[in-house]
Amino acid sequence: MALAENTFYEQPLLEISGLKTVFPTDDGIVNAVNDVSFSIARGQTVGVVGESGCGKSITGLSMLQLVPPPGRIENGEILFYRNGADEPLDIAQVSPKSELMRQIRGNEIAIIFQEPMTSLNPVYTVGNQIAEAIVLHEQVDKKTAHERAIEMIARVGIPAPAQRVDEYPHQLSGGMRQRIMIAMALCCSPTLLIADEPTTALDVTIQAQVLGLMQELQAEMGMAIMLITHDLGVIADLADEVVVMYSGRVVEKGTVDDIFYNPLHPYTQGLLKSIPVLGRTPEKTLPSIPGTVPHPLTLPVGCSFGPRCPERMPQCDQMPELAGVNGKSEGGAHTVRCWLHTDLEG
Amino acid sequence: MTKLLEVNDLRKYFPIQKGIFQRTVGYVKAVDGISFDVQRGETLGLVGESGCGKTTAGRCLLRLIPPTSGSFIFGEEQVDLAKLTHQEMRPFRRRIQMIFQDPHASLNPRMTVGDIVGEPMRVNRTEEGSALQDRIVELLESVGLRSQDTRRYPHAFSGGQRQRIGIARALALQPELIVADEPVSALDVSVQAQILNLLAELREKFQLSYIFIAHDLSVVEHISDRVAVMYLGKIVEISDAVTLYQSPKHPYTEALISAVPLPDPSAQRKREHIRLEGDVPDPSQPPNGCYFHPRCRYATDICKQETPELRQVAQGVQVACHHSETLELQGV
Numbered sequence: 001m002a003l004a005e006n007t008f009y010e011q012p013l014l015e016i017s018g019l020k021t022v023f024p025t026d027d028g029i030v031n032a033v034n035d036v037s038f039s040i041a042r043g044q045t046v047g048v049v050g051e052s053g054c055g056k057s058i059t060g061l062s063m064l065q066l067v068p069p070p071g072r073i074e075n076g077e078i079l080f081y082r083n084g085a086d087e088p089l090d091i092a093q094v095s096p097k098s099e100l101m102r103q104i105r106g107n108e109i110a111i112i113f114q115e116p117m118t119s120l121n122p123v124y125t126v127g128n129q130i131a132e133a134i135v136l137h138e139q140v141d142k143k144t145a146h147e148r149a150i151e152m153i154a155r156v157g158i159p160a161p162a163q164r165v166d167e168y169p170h171q172l173s174g175g176m177r178q179r180i181m182i183a184m185a186l187c188c189s190p191t192l193l194i195a196d197e198p199t200t201a202l203d204v205t206i207q208a209q210v211l212g213l214m215q216e217l218q219a220e221m222g223m224a225i226m227l228i229t230h231d232l233g234v235i236a237d238l239a240d241e242v243v244v245m246y247s248g249r250v251v252e253k254g255t256v257d258d259i260f261y262n263p264l265h266p267y268t269q270g271l272l273k274s275i276p277v278l279g280r281t282p283e284k285t286l287p288s289i290p291g292t293v294p295h296p297l298t299l300p301v302g303c304s305f306g307p308r309c310p311e312r313m314p315q316c317d318q319m320p321e322l323a324g325v326n327g328k329s330e331g332g333a334h335t336v337r338c339w340l341h342t343d344l345e346g
Numbered sequence: 347m348t349k350l351l352e353v354n355d356l357r358k359y360f361p362i363q364k365g366i367f368q369r370t371v372g373y374v375k376a377v378d379g380i381s382f383d384v385q386r387g388e389t390l391g392l393v394g395e396s397g398c399g400k401t402t403a404g405r406c407l408l409r410l411i412p413p414t415s416g417s418f419i420f421g422e423e424q425v426d427l428a429k430l431t432h433q434e435m436r437p438f439r440r441r442i443q444m445i446f447q448d449p450h451a452s453l454n455p456r457m458t459v460g461d462i463v464g465e466p467m468r469v470n471r472t473e474e475g476s477a478l479q480d481r482i483v484e485l486l487e488s489v490g491l492r493s494q495d496t497r498r499y500p501h502a503f504s505g506g507q508r509q510r511i512g513i514a515r516a517l518a519l520q521p522e523l524i525v526a527d528e529p530v531s532a533l534d535v536s537v538q539a540q541i542l543n544l545l546a547e548l549r550e551k552f553q554l555s556y557i558f559i560a561h562d563l564s565v566v567e568h569i570s571d572r573v574a575v576m577y578l579g580k581i582v583e584i585s586d587a588v589t590l591y592q593s594p595k596h597p598y599t600e601a602l603i604s605a606v607p608l609p610d611p612s613a614q615r616k617r618e619h620i621r622l623e624g625d626v627p628d629p630s631q632p633p634n635g636c637y638f639h640p641r642c643r644y645a646t647d648i649c650k651q652e653t654p655e656l657r658q659v660a661q662g663v664q665v666a667c668h669h670s671e672t673l674e675l676q677g678v
Binding site: 231 | 395396504506534536537538539540542543546547561563564565567568591592601603604605606607608609610611612614619621622625626677678
């Protein structure tokens with residue numbers, strides 16, 4: 001039994017390779033997601049961290065074929081290992097409006113968004129909205145779906161679920177709305193949950209409740225979580241693996257301990273140093289990264305972080321590859337996109 | 347150190363009006379009797395979750411909204427700002443300035459940066475002509491912008507740069523006190539550090555005092571000398587920053603600190619996590635006794651009946667809790 005459990009966590013669930021999502025604009029093409037590769041194993045939590053405009057949200061939306069027009073996936077593979085299927089399915093090749101994509105969306109891969117007020121429909125009761133997803137994906141009647149909705153509301157820790165099910169979103173607090181979003185996302189037992197800044201709009205004590213709930217439900221249901229956030233504290237709390245993004249590209253990825261205790265990319269190092277940490281004796285000045293994130297239409301030549309990088313070298317005019325640390329192949333767990341850790345040859 | 351501002355029993359009640367006659371049926375006690383002081387050159391942090399009244403308190407201090415009651419004794423003159431008329435208030439306005447949260451909403455998109463930064467000086471007639479232009483350039487340079495930026499419009503700047511423009515505007519009249527309401531919460535992590543450093547540097551340079559309002563405890567800890575924690579319109583604890591975070595004396599402070607996820611995975615795994623139950627109560631119908639008791643894991647009978655007063659428990663440490671002497675609370 002123990003063996004079976006171990007292999008469960010080693011099975012791949014999703015493998016993204018070379019993903020490129022572009023937005024054609026009047027002024028040029030914006031490469032919102034550029035050559036992004038990483039994988040998510042079953043039951044694992046992968047944190048995707050970066051500042052606004054780094055492409056972390058668009059990566060999440062690409063995985064569901066929900067990229068808003070005129071954006072589109074131009075290149076790359078999103079291999080999704082569905083339950084019971086031998087061959088993985090390449091989501092990048094599935095049409096956004098196809099029946100197949102609809103079966104996956106919400107049923108096998110679910111998503112929760114940052115702002116719980118705007119992602120719930122104000123004119124339907126929360127019970128109605130949860131039941132809608134159940135009726136869409138499963139062969140059940142409305143009555144059963146309604147009962148399942150009550151069950152889910154109870155499961156996300158909302159008191160008096162039988163009454164709450166008939167309430168409208170405006171009658172609930174922000175934390176409860178986010179719980180409803182979670183209930184809705186999990187009602188069909190997805191194998192992957194994409195959580196895009198799930199607690200950014202919430203207060204810290206409510207954030208702690210919601211993060212705790214996500215961890216409990218993950219342990220119970222065994223789903224994988226892709227956690228998109230800019231908050232390194234949330235990443236340290238939940239993630240097993242971390243992907244750091246900058247200007248549309250992955251600049252470093254590794255286990256949570258690799259990233260926090262042995263960060264290799266100057267951007268990751270700068271990011272970790274520049275956040276004030278609770279309880280650490282405050283220094284007079286906080287080390288900060290100079291400058292700002294480059295505009296996506298006027299990216300610098302070579303490494304996008306080059307102009308802000310304290311370690312800039314002549315090679316930085318060429319884009320380095322994402323490569324294993326110290327010349328090891330990319331198969332290694334800890335990879336980084338930086339000339340400091342790559343040979344020009346390799 | 348000399349006292350710059352002393353706030354006594356500040357209250358701000360917003361009436362709840364109903365029906366066609368707009369009859370007042372109750373009050374939201376946004377700020378419910380808070381007292382604190384700010385020393386010259388000091389930064390006082392004001393933290394709390396949304397709806398705790400921290401922003402309302404800040405706005406009352408500038409008389410942007412009229413307080414319901416209370417007094418603010420300001421400066422060497424010991425003038426009570428709360429009692430001044432609009433006219434009498436004018437000379438004091440230039441001495442207290444504000445920095446706002448959203449750098450996209452707080453700058454007029456139709457004005458150039460030079461006009462935005464120069465406006466306070468034009469309105470108050472402190473500088474004119476070429477002296478005004480020189481002063482604008484000097485201000486922009488002191489916040490890390492360039493002289494050629496005066497003719498550009500706010501949309502041409504990034505969030506962090508816009509916040510710098512807002513800071514330059516706040517400095518224009520050489521204020522003594524700046525109320526900064528969530529000045530870094532809309533910014534990206536790497537830019538947030540730049541602005542925090544700038545604020546600290548300007549404090550030294552111009553001998554400013556800050557009231558720094560924020561919800562992010564780690565940011566507040568970094569910049570503040572002393573910190574006041576608010577819950578439901580009241581201050582529950584006020585003490586110097588190091589003491590507050592190392593050994594909190596109020597259960598709410600303890601829970602707040604515990605709820606902040608540390609960007610340190612192994613420390614985070616080892617920590618005890620206190621999860622508060624439920625939400626912040628409705629401020630129009632606060633619970634009896636201590637406002638925090640329904641969510642407090644140490645609450646006893648007395649907490650349900652008697653409202654604890656803010657009292658001094660150690661040098662410089664004030665707490666509003668019946669049990670603060672007997673509780674052993676966890677810090678960071």
